[in-house]
Amino acid sequence: MxxxxxxxxxxxxxxxxxxxxxxxxxxxxxxxxxxxxxxxxxxxxxxxxxxxxxxxxxxxxxxxxxxxxxxxxxxxxxxxxxxxxxxxxxxxEKFGARDIGSRQLVTRRCGLLTCRDEVQSLSGSTMDDMGKxxxxxxxxxxxxxxxxxxxxxxxxxxxxxxxxxxxxxxxx
Incomplete structure (x- = not known):
């Protein structure tokens, strides 16, 4: 059952x-x-x-x-x-992504029970490289x-x- x-x-x-x-x-x-x-x-x-x-x-x-x-x-x-x-x-931006200043991008990924944040450094990256x-x-x-x-x-x-x-x- x-x-x-x-x-x-x-x-x-x-x-x-x-x-x-x-x-x-x-x-x-x-x-x-x-x-x-x-x-x-x-x-x-x-x-x-x-x-x-x-x-x-x-x-x-x-x-x-x-x-x-x-x-x-x-x-x-x-x-x-x-x-x-x-x-x-x-x-x-993809759903759940937000720009924090000019140094990092925080993306929230949620499963069935929990959510977690992924942080990506923006140094040397283009907008397309960051999930745009x-x-x-x-x-x-x-x-x-x-x-x-x-x-x-x-x-x-x-x-x-x-x-x-x-x-x-x-x-x-």
Missing amino acids: KSLKLFSLVLFAILLSACASQPKSAYKPATNAGFGYKEIALANNLYRVEFKISGNAKRANDYALLRAADITTNEGFDWFQVLKRDSFTGPE VEDTTAVLEIKLGKGVRPALDNTYDAYETSEKLRAQYSLK
């Missing part, structure tokens, strides 16, 4: 850790941590689209384009033009349009763009 309880506890811990280690970068609305997409309507046919992802700048830009295509079709338009495109990349993860936020300002797509730079057919990117990333 004790071994069954222990087995159940271990299995629960494994399942819980598997859920916690899922990637932050799936195509979904932004969470409290900011990962995912968000948009704001600037006017009837103008939107600002942001997509934040952990570690992959190309995917962040592609997912921002996919969100732009989704907004376009959801609003009853056929195409969109990217008026402005920005991308921001920077380090984000690069996050990318892709930002687009788009103008939506109907009918025949104009022959302008940075215009996209919303249906074709959505279909291509969903197939490329195996999204439904």
Whole structure:
């Protein structure tokens, strides 16, 4: 009986850790941590689209384009033009890590019953060497349009763009 309880506890811990280690970068609305997409309507046919992802700048830009295509079709338009495109990349500390002054990094690692702190000296280390993860936020300002797509730079057919990117990333 004790071994069954222990087995159940271990299995629960494994399942819980598997859920916690899922990637932050799936195509979904932004969470409290900011990962995912968000948009704001600037006017009837103008939107600002942001997509934040952990570690992959190309995917962040592609997912921002996919969100732009989704907004376009959801609003009853056929195409969109990217008026402005920005991308921001920077380090984000892993969960439980905190910077103590400029000499050491303390990372708290917690198991089922206890926690322990690991201290790393910062001398001679770069941010990436200390467990930092690069996050990318892709930002687009788009103008939506109907009918025949104009022959302008940075215009996209919303249906074709959505279909291509969903197939490329195996999204439904």
